[in-house]
Amino acid sequence: MNDTQRRYDIVVWGATGVAGRLVAEYLTDRYSPAELSLALGGRSRERLDTVESELVGQSDDWSELPAVIADATEPETLRAMTRQTRVICTTVGPYTTYGTPLVEACLDTETDYCDLTGEVNWIRESIDRFHERAVERDTRIVHSCGFDSVPADIGTLLVQSFATEEFDAPCETVRIYLESSSGGVSGGTLASFGELFAAVSNDPVARRTLENPYSLAPPGERTGIDPGAQSRPRRDALRSSWTSPSPMAPVNERIVRRSNALLEYPWGREFRCTERIPTGRGLGGGVRATAIAGGLRLFTAAMSVDSIRDGLRRFAFPDPGSGPSDAQLANGHFTVRLLGRGLSTDGPFTVEAEFGADRDPGYGATARMLGEAGICLLRGEIDSPLAGGVLTPASGIGLPLAERLRSIGFTATVGRSTA
Ligand SMILES: NC(=O)c1ccc[n+]([C@@H]2O[C@H](COP(=O)([O-])OP(=O)(O)OC[C@H]3O[C@@H](n4cnc5c(N)ncnc54)[C@H](OP(=O)(O)O)[C@@H]3O)[C@@H](O)[C@H]2O)c1
Structure with a gap:
């Protein structure tokens, strides 16, 4: 037309x-x-x-x-x-x-x-x-x-474009850290979570999609070495910090892998990416990572049971159409930091990107x-x-x-x- x-x-x-x-x-x-x-x-x-x-x-x-x-x-x-x-x-x-x-x-x-x-x-x-x-x-x-998935996907592109230009080599690994964020959540987003969990409970293709880290790659290219999202608290050597799983990792990591595949693997077929939440050093960092990981496991388990999910949607979640408060919108912010590690002819290198805004991440x-x-x-x-x-x-x-x-x-x- x-x-x-x-x-x-x-x-x-x-x-x-x-x-x-x-x-x-x-x-x-x-x-x-x-x-x-x-x-x-x-x-x-x-x-x-x-x-x-x-x-x-x-x-x-x-x-x-x-x-x-x-x-x-x-x-x-x-x-x-x-x-x-x-x-x-x-x-x-x-x-x-x-x-x-x-x-x-x-x-x-x-x-x-x-x-x-x-x-x-x-x-x-x-x-x-x-x-x-x-x-x-x-x-x-x-x-x-x-917020799903511009900071992770465009942030990774920033890292890889810089690495290729500066070091003549892409990073083999990019880690995406959801460093800080403050904002609210809407009824529409929670309804969408509900649909995702309902699909995973009832549809084997949806279940396999969440099991396979490469499930959004083109057909025939849905395998690789990247093990996919972190499921437990872990110490992260790149940041010397504890990290917990990120609730957005299942979508963001797959979107980044799809970008690599659609662009015909400029970052290599062995490229790995993980998204995590850094929780700090020492005992405090470990405790926070354990608490977030436990909370996420509990939420996932609850949302995977049809009757609990229906109950949450009816009695606990806000209705679609209702959103974060004006204060949450006005005072929100987020920072996503990305660290990429690669190997050039001169040896190992690290690239760092920051993606953020003084707005609540999910809405403003x-x-x-x-x-x-x-x-x-x-x-x-x-x-x-x-x-x-x-x-x-x-x-x-x-x-x-x-x-x-x-x-x-x-x-x-x-x-x-x-x-
Ligand atoms: N990726 C991210 O970072 C991010 C951030 C925020 C939201 N989201 C996603 O964006 C979506 C919307 O979220 P929201 O909070 O804006 O939800 P919402 O307030 O419930 O809005 C949903 C919209 O869809 C419309 N709609 C519903 N049924 C329709 C139909 N049959 N035909 C045409 N329009 C229809 C509604 O119209 P009526 O007013 O007429 O009901 C309303 O305008 C959700 O899937 C959420 O997960 C993603």
Whole structure:
């Protein structure tokens, strides 16, 4: 389809939800109507009108934000939406429940797409069903453009690009440390966790996807030497610190491995990556690592039992549509540190990158990551040999996303490490 026939640059689909509203708010705050033709997408005109009047009310530039009505259960409405826009940023989740028809509509209409999914089972389904078609149609379907998995994936790309340029060799290992973070969680995110655990309980493919560290690699390439996510507290020699497992490791590590595979292994077939939470030195560090690892094991065990999971969803988790408090949004922050180890002709070297923002990671910062991923797709600010496919942030957009995030105040630095 000719791009000039499309009325909008970006539609934020899910604009009535917690994350989608923040994405729309960010884009209207950062860009003017002269720079960006933006529309709000959702299933309810009334709720979209409410969001429109709130956003227009707080903006000097925007006097209107058109509404596009599209329901995940009505594929024709999705095609009508994707036909009208150059890029879709979608926050309609759980993606396991609502995501597939939109990817199909984007492929039918050759519309570039980015989302916030961390549901590994669904990413695997999307790869297996749609990658080849997305390649044929030169359409970018870029998953996981939020806190899952931009800091890990683009951070690893920063490390590896620096290593290759400075030392003429990639790092054999990259460790991703979730060093600090403060923020909240929404009902929509917990509902998505619920869908992931339900899929793993009931679907053998979803179970195998979480067991195999290479499950998001292309078919035929789903084996390798990397043992995958850490499951117990461990001392980490690179940081001289105790570390615990990270709850985001199952998605972030697989996304990074997929990036390496899609880019045709510039970091080598024996490349290893792990994501961890550093908890400090000595006895205190060990105790904290044990407590986090134990908490995660307990949460996983509870969510794996159908009746407990249903009970938590009904009586303990906030409802979809409710999000973090204003104070959590205002005071949030995160820092992800990455250390890469490699071997050049001059001997071993270490590269260090830092990725962070003074925003709560899952919402304020995530809204900016997804919004800027959409802008990169729209403007063709892409450094990747791949013109289409079911992609990751690093393989679908690449370093221009780091540049854009830096320009709006994120930390995205890389250099030689003294560690
Ligand atoms: N990767 C990350 O770092 C990250 C961070 C934050 C969120 N997320 C993910 O983003 C997703 C959204 O989270 P959230 O907190 O924004 O959830 P939410 O507040 O529940 O919002 C969900 C959105 O989906 C819409 N929706 C539901 N059913 C629909 C249908 N049949 N057709 C069209 N739209 C429909 C809702 O519309 P109505 O208002 O009409 O109900 C709402 O706009 C979740 O999957 C979450 O896990 C990821």
